[in-house]
Amino acid sequence: MSISEITVSAAGGPVSLCVREQQRPQSVVALVWRFDATSRREGPAGEVTCETLEVPLGAPATIDGKSFLVDGFVVPFADHPPVTYQVVVSLRQDGRDLHSAVPSDHGSGSIGSQEVRFRYPFRVRTG
Amino acid sequence: MDPGGLGATLAVLLAASLVTERLVTMLKTAFPRLLADERRTGAREIDLVADRPRRLMVQGMAFAAAWFTAAILAAGGGPLGGDSFFASVRAGERLIPAPVVALLASGGSAFWTQLVQWAGAGRDRAVTRRAVEELEFRRVAQSLGLPPAECGRAGRRAEAQLADHRAFLLQRLRAIAPQSPVPAAERLP
Numbered sequence: 001m002s003i004s005e006i007t008v009s010a011a012g013g014p015v016s017l018c019v020r021e022q023q024r025p026q027s028v029v030a031l032v033w034r035f036d037a038t039s040r041r042e043g044p045a046g047e048v049t050c051e052t053l054e055v056p057l058g059a060p061a062t063i064d065g066k067s068f069l070v071d072g073f074v075v076p077f078a079d080h081p082p083v084t085y086q087v088v089v090s091l092r093q094d095g096r097d098l099h100s101a102v103p104s105d106h107g108s109g110s111i112g113s114q115e116v117r118f119r120y121p122f123r124v125r126t127g
Numbered sequence: 128m129d130p131g132g133l134g135a136t137l138a139v140l141l142a143a144s145l146v147t148e149r150l151v152t153m154l155k156t157a158f159p160r161l162l163a164d165e166r167r168t169g170a171r172e173i174d175l176v177a178d179r180p181r182r183l184m185v186q187g188m189a190f191a192a193a194w195f196t197a198a199i200l201a202a203g204g205g206p207l208g209g210d211s212f213f214a215s216v217r218a219g220e221r222l223i224p225a226p227v228v229a230l231l232a233s234g235g236s237a238f239w240t241q242l243v244q245w246a247g248a249g250r251d252r253a254v255t256r257r258a259v260e261e262l263e264f265r266r267v268a269q270s271l272g273l274p275p276a277e278c279g280r281a282g283r284r285a286e287a288q289l290a291d292h293r294a295f296l297l298q299r300l301r302a303i304a305p306q307s308p309v310p311a312a313e314r315l316p
Contacts, residue, residue: 030300
């Protein structure tokens with residue numbers, strides 16, 4: 001699994017993270033972990049639930065050089081036959097999407113009665 | 128006092144009161160500006176002084192209607208004459224003068240009005256409750272990605288199970304606490 005590098009504007013507003021499944025937004029739960037510049041875990045940055053799809057990460061200056069890991073599950077709806085799903089992780093600043101990606105680690109596929117775990121690591125740089 | 132006789136008296140008075148109420152309502156409908164429109168102040172509150180003539184008129188008409196009803200009851204099915212208005216109404220074992228019946232029955236107008244308002248409020252509550260249940264029903268259906276016809280009790284149960292499952296998965300994630308942003312394959316607890 002490789003880590004994505006995302007550049008945010010140093011002069012812009014706070015950065016937030018949005019995680020949703022395209023067809024059923026309420027079917028994703030995730031934890032966002034924050035790591036320092038040396039990849040040491042600092043703690044959870046926030047949780048993604050069906051009520052909270054967007055997690056604030058912080059001001060550009062405070063997250064410059066930090067890494068994040070989105071670790072979540074796609075919740076099954078007991079579909080039979082299995083249906084396709086696609087998780088989209090977006091980084092937002094000043095009300096617009098800076099970066100959107102489908103995690104390579106089980107970010108898309110088919111889901112039936114078992115939950116599917118997905119993960120998406122990224123590092124933030126200011127520019 | 129004989130309870131049976133009291134029941135008959137109350138029945139006569141209630142019946143007369145109901146008839147009176149209906150007669151007054153008909154008159155208010157026929158002459159709304161004169162009898163139904165309450166006089167209000169600039170602050171939209173009832174002006175008791177300015178509204179006094181109208182109230183007296185309505186109460187007078189209620190008494191007249193009740194007296195007319197009492198006279199019919201006193202006539203006992205016979206022809207209605209002038210003396211019927213001062214005859215007595217049989218209420219069980221009692222004989223009550225028609226003017227007294229009129230006085231007692233006309234005072235029940237406010238009671239019936241209140242009763243109708245309560246019934247209306249109860250009906251409005253039932254309508255609101257049904258509307259709220261309908262909206263909740265559709266919300267559950269939408270959250271499950273199902274048409275409303277396929278939901279109902281099963282849908283509500285499925286929604287609760289889904290919420291439990293989400294909470295359980297979130298708990299598992301909290302317990303993992305990865306050591307690096309690019310974790311190796313880890314065994315879930």
